[in-house]
Amino acid sequence: MTTVQSPPAPPTAIRPRAVARTGLYAVLAANAAVVTYFFTEAGFAANALIVLGRLAGLYGALFMAFQLLLVARLPWLDRRIGMDRLTSWHRWTGFGILWTLLAHAVFITFGYAQSSSLGPIDQIVDLAETTEGVLRAVVAFGVVLVVGAVSGRWARRRLAYETWHFIHLYTYAAVVLAFTHQVAVGTTFTASSAATAYWYGVWGVALGAVLVGRVVLPVWRNLRHQLRVSAVVPESDDVVSLYITGRDLDRLPARAGQFFLWRFLTADRWWQANPFSLSAAPDGERLRLTVKRAGAGSAALRHVKVGTRVFAEGPYGAFTALHRTRPESVLIAGGVGVTPIRALLEELEGHTVVIYRVSTDRDAVLHDELRELAAVKGAALHLVTGPVAPDLLAPRELARMVPDIAGRDVFLCGPPPMMTAVLRTLRDLGVPRRQVHFERFSLAG
CATH class of the missing domain: 1.20.120 (Four Helix Bundle (Hemerythrin (Met), subunit A))
Known part of the structure; x- marks a missing residue:
């Protein structure tokens, strides 16, 4: 998509x-x-x-x-x-x-x-x-x-x-x-x-x-848009994408990088709200979320049936292009944190460098989409694989991939330990705080 x-x-x-x-x-x-x-x-x-x-x-x-x-x-x-x-x-x-x-x-x-x-x-x-x-x-x-x-x-x-x-x-x-x-x-x-x-x-x-x-507002939006699951697409053994359609989605004020609190109205899951980011920029016709199995709730989404009604609260989040301050950007993703990053790549203009950090090539979900999108947008894409130690996003390595990083906006999403390490690296490289954009999803999934 x-x-x-x-x-x-x-x-x-x-x-x-x-x-x-x-x-x-x-x-x-x-x-x-x-x-x-x-x-x-x-x-x-x-x-x-x-x-x-x-x-x-x-x-x-x-x-x-x-x-x-x-x-x-x-x-x-x-x-x-x-x-x-x-x-x-x-x-x-x-x-x-x-x-x-x-x-x-x-x-x-x-x-x-x-x-x-x-x-x-x-x-x-x-x-x-x-x-x-x-x-x-x-x-x-x-x-x-x-x-x-x-x-x-x-x-x-x-x-x-x-x-x-x-x-x-x-x-x-x-x-x-x-x-x-x-x-x-x-x-x-x-x-x-x-x-x-x-x-x-x-x-x-x-x-x-x-x-x-x-x-x-949530009740009014859901009555207006009548959201339903239109497709369930496995991306890997433990990652699945769900496509959501509805009425008048062009009037839903969602942006790339934001997330919703999703309730899939099945007999066993209607009471549970799962916060997941959009993994593609909203196009006015459908929404997509991509979920990695992390528990019973997320694992069950692989078995949601097409046509299932969805109650979504949102969109939420400030991890969007609204906050950019520079014409060029760096997008840094770790693991399943690639989902809002992939959506942002669609929306951002100006030259963009994408850095995707995973343990192995097999963990790089949506990598093919990123490569295709990077080619269309003229963006540079770096897939960084390997164990946590040594730090492959340390100052020297990051500066090698993006020599002018201090003059760009940096959008960062990934596991908390990785984000903490990268934020420290960005400080060491002299990237101004106002140019660093991230959102900790501790309460939001």
Whole structure:
């Protein structure tokens, strides 16, 4: 499947990722300033601990709303920042929520205990029994603690993704409980009509973004495009390509380098979403994904029947030509990471060098397609085979294949150890960071 795309817009000095990142930081900073303003307008309690506790609780609520925006999978943000980076920010914002809510609970409890002469535990019990919304806040904080615990590296590595994801869904319950607590007892929330309208607006935008990005948009797109499997083509003993057709695919805003979360609606797999990149640039008629067997889910795709309905969420990812800064490029693929690289080769204009790193020639899936496409595009193709050690993509070897690499964009996709090594090599060769494009698919397959 080889389709040479029309040339995209030329590289620009305006970096989409920097614009989106700056915009997010500006939104968070502006809202933090507004929260601080409404807090001071509401007046201060006599007890300094209660003052600190209320302020920490407000910032915790703001972080919660920002957290929802990060995981809403809004197309504009995702194409410019990428799901991997948004997920990383989501993780660190989650720890921010944990610490601000912990500070809120500790300061409020000790502040009221200081005024009432009760012990901390007795004070929590008393507040939960006598003050509307406090019990809901205690439950919400307990949920946040559990989610925070399973987000740690030790727990995350030992939990199946489905289990981890299911536990995280309780975060939405915590958000609702925290919001009702804020409405019931938040002095800043009720201090003025402007403050009340502001907080309703913040929560409305955050929850609305999640509803649109995670539910409305995927459902609408799938109802519109009616995706089905049109062909299943084995590429090797453990690699298979699936072709997907549907209606109006020319209106699906997918680009080479992006991925979808695919659900094949069979009796035994409809509940499981598999994240796979497109292995060919979208041509408006069909989509293709190429999958290497890595478990029961991916192995079962070889046996999917033609005509099977597909529910696809996406497209996702910032690993696209949108971010190129130079007229010439280097595409570096490792193993099955060749799938988005092969798609990008179709779309990129200007002279391109493709480097495909595999252990043996037999592992070089799609190599024939790459060779054919490279000939059509006038690109240089290097197949690099051999064991992991010695490093065949070390600075000397990479500079030999691409002497002018520091003046090119570099698109990189492959196994995490290989990507880490190549990124180190690119730094040693003086390739500017803004010219290096990669996406870590730890959450995306």
